[in-house]
Amino acid sequence: MSTKTFKAFYVEETEEGSFNSEVRQVPYSFLPKNEVLIRVRYSSLNYKDALSASGNKGVTRTYPHIPGIDASGIVQEDRSDKFDEGDEVIVTGRDLGSNTSGGFGEYISVPADWVVKLPEGLTLETSMFFGTAGFTAMYGVKRLQREQIDPEEGRVLVTGATGGVGSLAVFFLAELGYDVVAATGKMNEESFLKLLGAREVINREQVTNVGNSLMLSRKWNGAIETVGGEMLDAVIRQTNHDGAVACCGNILGHELNTNIYPFILRGVSLLGIDSAICKMPMRLKIWDSISKIDVSKLPNRFITTVHLEGLKDEVERILKGRQVGRVVVIHD
Numbered sequence: 182m183s184t185k186t187f188k189a190f191y192v193e194e195t196e197e198g199s200f201n202s203e204v205r206q207v208p209y210s211f212l213p214k215n216e217v218l219i220r221v222r223y224s225s226l227n228y229k230d231a232l233s234a235s236g237n238k239g240v241t242r243t244y245p246h247i248p249g250i251d252a253s254g255i256v257q258e259d260r261s262d263k264f265d266e267g268d269e270v271i272v273t274g275r276d277l278g279s280n281t282s283g284g285f286g287e288y289i290s291v292p293a294d295w296v297v298k299l300p301e302g303l304t305l306e307t308s309m310f311f312g313t314a315g316f317t318a319m320y321g322v323k324r325l326q327r328e329q330i331d332p333e334e335g336r337v338l339v340t341g342a343t344g345g346v347g348s349l350a351v352f353f354l355a356e357l358g359y360d361v362v363a364a365t366g367k368m369n370e371e372s373f374l375k376l377l378g379a380r381e382v383i384n385r386e387q388v389t390n391v392g393n394s395l396m397l398s399r400k401w402n403g404a405i406e407t408v409g410g411e412m413l414d415a416v417i418r419q420t421n422h423d424g425a426v427a428c429c430g431n432i433l434g435h436e437l438n439t440n441i442y443p444f445i446l447r448g449v450s451l452l453g454i455d456s457a458i459c460k461m462p463m464r465l466k467i468w469d470s471i472s473k474i475d476v477s478k479l480p481n482r483f484i485t486t487v488h489l490e491g492l493k494d495e496v497e498r499i500l501k502g503r504q505v506g507r508v509v510v511i512h513d
């Protein structure tokens with residue numbers, strides 16, 4: 182690396198419980214000494230990044246810190262001999278951006294087993310259209326497929342549908358022929374969700390304002406549920422016999438109050454998704470499936486592009502639940 186510093190979106194704790202973020206030069210010594218040094222060309226913004234950028238110690242234990250759970254870029258050095266200098270690669274999840282300096286810096290240094298060679302069919306830029314959000318959405322699709330939730334069996338629900346994971350879950354499921362119902366708090370985005378492939382768009386309160394019955398009328402054959410809390414409980418109680426709910430999010434909190442009857446009287450399966458830890462064979466399969474998706478079908482306004490300087494506003498927006506589609510971060 183020719184310079185002694187690199188540019189990054191840097192978050193520090195100014196006093197106990199108070200955090201400041203700014204774009205600045207950071208010494209190279211800030212990076213951990215891992216096997217693969219990567220020059221980051223693109224990153225993307227996920228809800229978890231916004232938590233890390235705003236001082237959430239459940240995500241990032243110690244500050245100062247550079248967030249960014251996604252990165253695509255070019256290998257500069259590799260001590261593992263798995264990669265050549267100049268290889269185009271992707272890193273998503275694992276500990277990147279959580280407690281390891283992340284993709285909001287121009288460089289990352291990571292263990293070799295976190296690194297995936299850029300699959301044919303994707304570019305460094307388009308891989309970050311998907312990033313962890315797309316990876317998680319495709320993981321959810323694969324978990325539903327493993328439970329034999331097939332397109333012809335009935336409707337599939339996606340919650341948090343305008344968000345990163347939700348919007349890509351709508352898109353992937355629709356591309357695979359599923360009859361997708363998108364639940365959103367932003368009914369003004371109905372046409373956007375239909376462009377992504379939703380057959381029907383409903384207000385999220387139609388899912389949650391349903392009372393306390395132990396089981397509700399059966400509406401969904403499967404679901405990708407990104408919000409958690411009372412939303413997850415309601416979706417479980419509305420899921421059909423032998424249906425499955427893939428869950429990944431905790432926007433409404435970490436608690437789940439539900440009851441046993443949907444599981445033992447309807448055979449509903451609850452499928453947990455952890456994209457960060459996902460093992461390499463599955464990781465490669467997920468990226469392979471993503472690489473076969475035709476990105477040109479994504480609506481024009483699906484991607485918002487920012488430089489590091491524009492990240493602060495986007496972090497605020499995602500924390501307020503106002504995100505629509507995906508934010509891709511470009512390094513100069």
Ligand SMILES: NC(=O)c1ccc[n+]([C@@H]2O[C@H](COP(=O)([O-])OP(=O)(O)OC[C@H]3O[C@@H](n4cnc5c(N)ncnc54)[C@H](OP(=O)(O)O)[C@@H]3O)[C@@H](O)[C@H]2O)c1
Pocket residue numbers: 226227228229313314317340341342343344345346347364365366367385407408412428429430431432433454455456457499500501502503504505
């Ligand atoms: N387990 C994993 O591997 C994994 C991976 C990625 C993400 N996640 C988690 O999945 C969740 C979604 O991540 P993301 O990156 O897609 O976030 P995002 O882009 O912010 O999307 C979240 C969406 O949830 C909906 N929402 C926001 N506030 C809500 C509220 N109060 N009640 C109900 N719905 C609300 C909104 O969609 P609408 O307005 O359309 O309803 C929002 O756009 C987060 O909890 C994230 O940490 C987990």
